[in-house]
Amino acid sequence: MWNVRFKMRQAGQFDWVDFYKEFAFKLVSYKEKRAELIQKVKAIYQMTGISMPTLDKDNNIMDIDPFTIFGLFNKGLKDENRIKILTAIAELFELSHDVPTSFDSIPVLNKQNATYYLFYTDRGVSDIDDLWELFVAALAYSEDSSSENKELLSGYFDKVINRKNNGTAKVTMGLYWIASNSFLNIDGPNKEYIYESGKLPLELVHKLPKVNSKVSASDYFSIVEILKNYLGSPQSELKNFNELSFAAWKYSEQVKKEKQAKNEVTESSAPRYNLPSEDTKESEKVDTSYTREDFLKEVFVSADDYDRLATILRLKKNIILEGAPGVGKTFTADRLAYSLMGEKAIDRVKMVQFHQSYSYEDFIMGFRPSASGFELRKGPFYQFCKQAEGDESNDYFFIIDEINRGNLSKIFGELFMLIEMDKRGRDLQLLYSDEQFSIPENLYIIGMMNTADRSLAMLDFALRRRFAFFELKPGFDSDGFKEYQSHLKNEKFDALINTVKHLNEIIASDESLGEGFCIGHSYFCNLIPNSIDQQVLSSIVEYELIPLLKEYWFDEPSLVKEWSGNLRSAIK
Secondary structure, eight states: OHHHHHHHHHTTTTTHHHHHHHHHHHHHTTTTOHHHHHHHHHHHHHHHOOOOOOOSGGGOOOOOOHHHHHHTTSBSOOHHHHHHHHHHHHHHTTOOSOOOOOOTTOOOBOGGGOOSSOOTTTSOTTHHHHHHHHHHHHHHHHHOOOHHHHHHHHHHHHHHHTSTTOOHHHHHHHHHHHOTTTOOOOOHHHHHHHHTSSOSOHHHHHHSOOOOTTOOHHHHHHHHHHHHHHHTSTTOSOOSHHHHHHHHHHHHHHHHHHHHHHHHHHHHHSOOOSSOOTTOOOOSOOOOBOOHHHHHHHSOSOHHHHHHHHHHHHHHSEEEEEESTTSOHHHHHHHHHHHHHTBOOGGGEEEEEOOTTOOHHHHTEEEEEETTEEEEEEOHHHHHHHHHHTOTTSOEEEEEETGGGSOHHHHHGGGGTTTSGGGTTOOEEOTTSSOEEOOOTTEEEEEEEEGGGTTTSOOOHHHHHHOEEEEEOOOTTSHHHHHHHHHHOOHHHHHHHHHHHHHHHHHHHOTTSOGGGOOOGGGGOSOOGGGOOHHHHHHHIIIIIHHHHHHHTTTOHHHHHHHHHHHHHHTO
């Protein structure tokens, strides 16, 4: 453990602590200058060129709290963007500490619940004021842990944590950000490490109050004080909350890897129905006819939805299929292309997956290292356009998975204009060559986007103007799925599907989630009648559905427990 601590210090693992605390004390002066603070928040995104997240309804920001501002750089961001935001903050707020560059183990917000307040149409009059009072009281307590300061802090802690939008993990990580010397974050990794890992003495764990979704101030401070005393004793190799959180993070990462490996083994051994999964693309060459009727047999959507989908794509030429994970977006995209071509001509369908590092040079063309230095290489989109251009009598379909994970303006560059329907065939000079290039009229673009990842990359107006959007929903009630379910003839499978449909109703009605987080039908495809047993169904529940619920309701363990029990009971 000493070696771990030494490595942490050497790597500058906790350089963020002083920067965060300095920024926290700077924010105190804006308690009565919130309009000025809002302008500085907007300036951060102007300086960085990063799209500003939605901080209120229609981004009409009427008020803001300091914890939400900390959340701007403590959620799922690339380190590059995180550093950009912190650099802008350092400049705008005249901070003296160096901008941190290492962020491992710092707890982060759920991207779908990244404000500490409800939007102005739903929040109470004093909600944001109470957050400011909690913030100021916490900093005061971190400097002077007197009984008076503790009492004041406890009062606002209980007020804030019992608001609809907040919970144990969210509130305590906010306190940890601003004063990690005084406050422990009780997020998922820390909770698991403290209560379940066996890394801490059992007699110590038994002294700790149990943690629920909205821990009381009394229980929270009891946990903090017991653990702080232990960490300061010779018994503990970890000496403070920072080292504890880092150890918990490392432990959590290891557990994830072990579960993933177990999941892969289970999935590889489980028999499957002969249908491709959402994440699988056929690689074999097929040259058979493929009709609308074939599509409806394989894809669990209604005939009306297919007709609308096909019409929109024909008219717009660019479409994004959006929906919850597991609704079969990739599979639908492939089959949609085949149905419009009238055959499974896989040489006329090309798929790429966007990610946050994907660039114009990867997609269109750019210089790449070679044995002799650098050479100009053409990317998949350039090559596919040229292929389509030389075969005008046939349609071509370019499919982009996770389209919202990439910077579309950056990736398409000067060609972003040319993908519009009325700009097809127009020539434009490319960035890296003198060549005049155009996007042919017989090329169609299909993008896929998980609605559960909608805040990962804000979709600007330019993108929405160039693409039509079509939402795919779980297809449990489609004729195709009902036929598939009937073919399986398995009571436990039927019970599981009914339970998932009920679960989706709960997810859809949850204000922090919604329909975009409903569980899709693809989790239950690819099964064959004679191979469905307890092991197969249990693997779906234990290694696919329950981990998803833990991610959705990370700060509502009671809901995770309830629905995990419901799913398990369905297949007993």
